[in-house]
Amino acid sequence: MSTPRTITAGHVADLTAVLRLGGLQDDPAGLIELISELERLKSAACAVQADASTHYDAARRQSEAAKGVPALRQGRGVASEIALARRESPHRGQTLLGLAKVLNNEMPHTRERLADGTLSEFRAILLVRETACLSAEHRAFVDEELCADPTALEGVGTRQLVARAKRIAYELDPASVVRRATNAESDRNVTVRPAPDTMTYLTGLLPVAQGVAVHAALGRDADALRAQGDARTRGQLMADLLVSRVTGVDLVHDAPTPVPVTVNLTMSDTALLGGHRPGEVGADGVVPEIVPAEIGRQLAARALTSGLTSWIRQLYVNHTGRLVGMTSKRRFFADGLAEFLSVRDLGICRTPFCDATIRHGDHVASAGEGGPTTADNGQGLCETCNHAKQAPDWHQQTLSDLRHAVETVTPSGHRYRSTVPPPVGWREPRWVKDRPGVFTLVA
Template sequence: MTTDQLPAAAAIAALRGELRSILDSPGAVQQAELVDAIGELETLGRVVTAAQAELTARLDASLTREQEEAGARPEEIGRGVGHVVALARRESPHRGRRHLSLARIVPTELPHTWAAWKSGHIDEWGATVVARETACLPREHRAAVDEAVAGDADALAQLSPRQLMARLRSETEARDPGACVARRRKAESERHVTLRPAPDCMTWLTALLPVKDGVAAWAALTRTADTARAEGDPRTHGQVMADALVASVLAGPHERPSTPVSLGVVMTDAALFGGADDEAHLEDLGPIPAELAREIVCGAATAEEELSIRRLYASPTTGELVSMDARTRTFRGNLAKFVKLRDRTCRTPWCDAPVRHVDHVTGWQSSRSTSARGGQGLCEACNYAKTAHRWRARAAPDGSVTTTLPTGHQHTTRPPPIAMVRRRIVPVLQMDYVIAG
């Protein structure tokens, strides 16, 4: 009996047993082969989740057809299917219904995303993000965004989760800005705070807030922690932020923060003054729609908040912020701020962590110069990782950075574009607005 004649569950169990036997077999394996095997297993895991979605769709069709033939009322059709899926996956009914919804939508309404998922270019979460971010669009616009974002599966695979969401929001905003604004207004009306139990008698206190309020609160807590640590406070950065949050909440409600909070918006001049839809960038958060950026800037200008504007310039061919030079050895002041604005998040592929360290790509001892092109923004963990044995990094004239791992594998990254590509140097405005205390 061949594999395709076996029942699906038996065939999958046989494959699992074969894989387990390979993993249990002893023998020395080269480092590069281990990395390649880990990558193939990751791809296999993604294909497995796509297979689960396909089988879930088939189960849904079979059970709903059986309910229809049994004479169930229209409102009862499909009832209980999510629970069956949840039990099969050993998950809660809520997650089972979410898996079911994804299996119904992606294969039928997002064909390019479905193809990328089946081929292992994206995982289940990536498919979920595409489905979620396009949910507000009519079906024809949804199909257009699907083709624009997922039509090139290889390019899609290079996007981190944050980059994927930014690309989806940009494409969605371009096709139906009214639907995006309506969706955002609805989301703002659903702001709330939740409390969930955590291990070791701890809790997760979570607030869903409009973007300006959330980033302002984060900036205020970060500033408090930075000040405390600089003054010798023995608590960790996170501990200070948590304690400051509790203290401010228990002290009672305030209309404004007790200390000024500086936030930054980066957008093109055309987006601010000309009504263009060029995507903007909010520090400590990431990309936001141009319409929301204009609303934030206008609100700051009319609410007695201090507003300052600094001009930057982007490349006319790539949309990246152009470089700037400094004579100092360390990255500080405007140069460090420029690199953070240019890179937005950690330059390590798929990391998406906030930039905590601005450092030389190859080390000051090798380059003997400090410039924006020779620097990169990294999270703390990635900046320490690049100093490990046999890690090498090289900056290219085009602004890219190629990192070579100890196993010989290479990854190349570029700064994300800050502006739409045009035929001229693009003026980009960085606006720092201060919420007064």
């Protein structure tokens, strides 16, 4: 097959069709070769995506400059467009666009190793990240030193590759590496992400001295409690002590530390009375986590028996499974429409593929264009997505749908649809055939 001089979406679609519809050979050795070549193909595709991203960014900036858009606003929203096209979050889109620009402008050898499959996109991102503190001249030196010779990367693991980049960067400009380490303290934060089996990872990114001190204090006090006869493991005690000290709730003997819990109860749900539909647990600024009904009942029971103030909030769902209202009596959140939007959207930004926490209540049709401040014209967005839709030629509209659906049209003319997820515990009614001519409605 002749190689096209210009790569189009049609060429890639043809290749995708071959991959989807083609069968596998019986030769075991051939299957390993296939896996290897597919890995090279993935890397080569990432290189082309990087090239396409920089070309699109340049075209957008040129077009907006011709329209008189100020220089500081040119290219706004491009990263979000790339994220949508790649089915990634806006934050990931920023990372990928930054990678593309560095590969094309400052690290051509790294770009070539990505194109020939020697490097994966993940490893290329790590190289770009480790050289971010260097000048363009020094970055080019690291690029040539590590990636000019494709054979030099054979058998090199990711950790070894990153170590090489760090070593060369420090040798070239130790002052910039020190400044980077010093500035890293400004990135300290606390994050939460889901873990299997209704658990979560609460992660604190701290300066090394603070992190070591916190861990040492928790470990020391956990050892003291174990010496007094507490049956919990050292890890369990450290976790319970952390929760107790952060929330201000007293430590409970031989049991997980109880915390204030808000139980969301839909009007049609019988979970608290022994049903099996799940519930969710969340807090201000944290995406709610789905929990089995039994776990939800245990959390509620612990809160009630521990003397903590507990509230039940009612969520009203219509016959289509669309959330249409809720009571306002609660303990932890402010009342109002913004809270309703956050609950309806399950605390997750409505932009497709974005998993960020809702930060803004947004008008689908902007208030400046006469859009009403209503639930039907509202959606929960993260800060990045709310800013991205302010870029020129972005448009959104609410579609007629049983559930709340929003269509986003990007400056390139591509359309993306977002639909409100069903309320927790909701299942679409459907007819199930029991026997010939007999159907049962399952809800």
